[in-house]
Amino acid sequence: MVRLDGVRKEYGDTTALDGVTLEIRAGEAVAVMGPSGCGKSTLLNMIAGLDRPTAGGVTVHDEDLGRLTETGLALFRRKRIGMVFQFFNLLDDLPALENVALAAQLTGVSARQARRRALELFDELGIADRRNAYPAVLSGGERQRVAVARALMNRPALLLADEPTGALDSHAGEQVMDLLLDLNQIGQTLLLVTHDERMAERCASRVVSLADGRVVGERSLSLDGRGLERTP
């Protein structure tokens, strides 16, 4: 699903990624961990096509991102990638359902069809009763579930999550972890950046450790070990 081949990224004198080679198979849930500044977000940005490597190649879902124009990359991102961020990144002046429907409308889907799909997702994620609420009145956990719904709207090949529980209290964080775990267990490929060892162990089948822009370790987690401590 994802292949990084000797990816290097420099920002002026700073080397954010220093030759990262990594593969992620369809259906995997991979957590990327490492100290602040080691290049985790840069890695996600390379895979999402939000930024281009200084050297090396990135292939996602058989698409060589280096061959895409800026317009091609924007289209790739909208159709193939779902992203969830620590601080939700919802639009404050749109109700929850419209925030989510917009993701499909931007790919040319009609407003009616987009709302129908968004409602299905709100039902599945247990937030249907919050569909007309504006982000400001939603709890952190509800906001993140809306953000996950938005990320899933276009049925992405890959869901990228950058510290998705970083701004949540522990109960809401647990619910979001359960949600990501459930999504992966029904086949969604997931790449997760987290500082939280417990989250990695709960949601990921493999943990990749980064330090100073390099992969310095990898370990697989047994499937049996995942999701055992579910919230009631």
Ligand SMILES: Nc1ncnc2c1ncn2[C@@H]1O[C@H](COP(=O)(O)OP(=O)(O)OP(=O)(O)O)[C@@H](O)[C@H]1O
């Ligand atoms: N747009 C940018 N311009 C200049 N330097 C950048 C840019 N983005 C990242 N960097 C630098 O690249 C390095 C890696 O940053 P990155 O944000 O990927 O690390 P991170 O592991 O995600 O950190 P954190 O856990 O604190 O979010 C850091 O030294 C950072 O300052």
